[in-house]
Amino acid sequence: xxxxxxxxxxxxxxxxxxxxxxxxxxxxxxxxxxxxxxxxxxxxxxxxxxxxxxxxxxxxxxxxxxxxxxxxxxxxxxxxxxxxxxxxxxxxxxxxxxxxxxxxxxxxxxxxxxxxxxxxxxxxxxxxxxxxxxxxxxxxxxxxxxxxxxxxxxxxxxxxxxxxxxxxxxxxxxxxxxxxxxxxxxxxxxxxxxxxxxxxxxxxxxxxxxxxxxxxxxxxxxxxxxxxxxxxxxxxxxxxxxxxxxxxxxxxxxxxxxxxxxxxxxxxxxxxxxxxxxxxxxxxxxxxxxxxxxxxxxx
Amino acid sequence: xxxxxxxxxxxxxxxxxxxxxxxxxxxxxxxxxxxxxxxxxxxxxxxxxxxxxxxxxxxxxxxxxxxxxxxxxxxxxxxxxxxxxxxxxxxxxxxxxxxxxxxxxxxxxxxxxxxxxxxxxxxxxxxxxxxxxxxxxxxxxxxxxxxxxxxxxxxxxxxxxxxxxxxxxxxxxxxxxxxxxxxxxxxxxxxxxxxxxxxxxxxxxxxxxxxxxxxxxxxxxxxxxxxxxxx
Numbered sequence: 001x002x003x004x005x006x007x008x009x010x011x012x013x014x015x016x017x018x019x020x021x022x023x024x025x026x027x028x029x030x031x032x033x034x035x036x037x038x039x040x041x042x043x044x045x046x047x048x049x050x051x052x053x054x055x056x057x058x059x060x061x062x063x064x065x066x067x068x069x070x071x072x073x074x075x076x077x078x079x080x081x082x083x084x085x086x087x088x089x090x091x092x093x094x095x096x097x098x099x100x101x102x103x104x105x106x107x108x109x110x111x112x113x114x115x116x117x118x119x120x121x122x123x124x125x126x127x128x129x130x131x132x133x134x135x136x137x138x139x140x141x142x143x144x145x146x147x148x149x150x151x152x153x154x155x156x157x158x159x160x161x162x163x164x165x166x167x168x169x170x171x172x173x174x175x176x177x178x179x180x181x182x183x184x185x186x187x188x189x190x191x192x193x194x195x196x197x198x199x200x201x202x203x204x205x206x207x208x209x210x211x212x213x214x215x216x217x218x219x220x221x222x223x224x225x226x227x228x229x230x231x232x233x234x235x236x237x238x239x240x241x242x243x244x245x246x247x248x249x250x251x252x253x254x255x256x257x258x259x260x261x262x263x264x265x266x267x268x269x270x271x272x273x274x275x276x277x278x279x280x281x282x283x284x285x286x287x288x289x290x291x292x293x294x295x296x297x298x299x
Numbered sequence: 300x301x302x303x304x305x306x307x308x309x310x311x312x313x314x315x316x317x318x319x320x321x322x323x324x325x326x327x328x329x330x331x332x333x334x335x336x337x338x339x340x341x342x343x344x345x346x347x348x349x350x351x352x353x354x355x356x357x358x359x360x361x362x363x364x365x366x367x368x369x370x371x372x373x374x375x376x377x378x379x380x381x382x383x384x385x386x387x388x389x390x391x392x393x394x395x396x397x398x399x400x401x402x403x404x405x406x407x408x409x410x411x412x413x414x415x416x417x418x419x420x421x422x423x424x425x426x427x428x429x430x431x432x433x434x435x436x437x438x439x440x441x442x443x444x445x446x447x448x449x450x451x452x453x454x455x456x457x458x459x460x461x462x463x464x465x466x467x468x469x470x471x472x473x474x475x476x477x478x479x480x481x482x483x484x485x486x487x488x489x490x491x492x493x494x495x496x497x498x499x500x501x502x503x504x505x506x507x508x509x510x511x512x513x514x515x516x517x518x519x520x521x522x523x524x525x526x527x528x529x530x
Contacts, residue, residue, distance in 0.1 A: 004504070016494070058353040193385065195381045195383050196385050198341075198344075198372075198381070199379065199385035199387075199446075200387075200398070200402075201372075202345075202346070202372050202373070202377055202378070202379040202447075203398050203402060203446065203450060204373045204399050204450060206373055207371055217389045218387070218389055222335075225432075
């Protein structure tokens, strides 16, 4: 008991964990680990885990650069397959992002601000492509817009064919990347205080004017982050594209598809494309992080 | 003259209010949290719709469930100072105050003259380029009031305009607010929890309880209601 009181009097100098340990200590078996040692051990463990995780992510990326000498990479940049894939990927991803932003922004705003019949179902449908395996998305698109699909069947009657065209690449990218933008935009709109909207309305602004001059600028950083995420997702899209659009150089062969194709022949081309994709992804992450930090600082 | 005779079903009770406020008079609205004070302001401003009833301002019907009239908030000409002030964070003080004039597509030169006039009157001209987040509570309050007044409203609605200020600042701002409202000469409704606001700013006072007007009298009679402390 006296010992306990002495412990409590020194409580400010000793951790609670140490005190509990002392309580359960068996006389004659003094195996008490000092709290400082325990703290160091914990920090060392966490540092090891962090290093392991960083190595796990960094190693394959570093390996890409090490296994692909700069000279070879630069030479591969002149390969028509690389140039075609790069041009197609950047073009389709840019178009996809524009389509997703133009169509997704009003959808995200309505979803954030209004309640309507079936809203839960609509929101779930919007989020569905995030969890749907890309290959399944590709088959689903084929069944909808393919020549024998439920919509494609009617389109083919007018001589319009979507599957295995550049348009199919864009449709596949829009399908898989739109939730990334809409989810982020929805959250950004939800974060805009309703009082700003109300204030604008009482000052004489119509709904459209309020949206364009008040809500949109306040939510802008979040929208840009969402658009960048959608662009990145489009750029890396593989499964749905190969199923729905096929793998034709210059028409539907985007960079991920070109990497896959080159892997079976010229590894240098494959490495070159991979390095370009890694570089773009890295730039995207930095932009997103910068944008997010600006939003947090503003709040 | 503002005429209100409305009913709205809220979550826990019915809001039933019948009020007339003459031009140049200020009605102080007091009551517990959640009794429907802010909802009443929103209904008058057109930000929310009553279930039925009628709202008219200077003879112009803003809302009438009988014939389906419902003037949208942007066309009501009402100056509303929100409890949080709701200053647009991405705009400067100047742009905040100019906002209402820009929505009216007024010429830029005219906007500049009017905004300068209002900002100087509110001692804000020097900080016109500052963002809302970078100014003090008192400056925010004056900006929000200037923004509401510059559109020459026919009715003023103020939701706890002094509650975000510290006590010393409140006394100064209260006097400023009284003079500004008197100069406007339009009907005014102020929501407050502070009896000092009622005594200093009001001509009439209304005690709202569970959506009903429990007391309605001259502002000087409020202390006789037996409510000697803040609501």
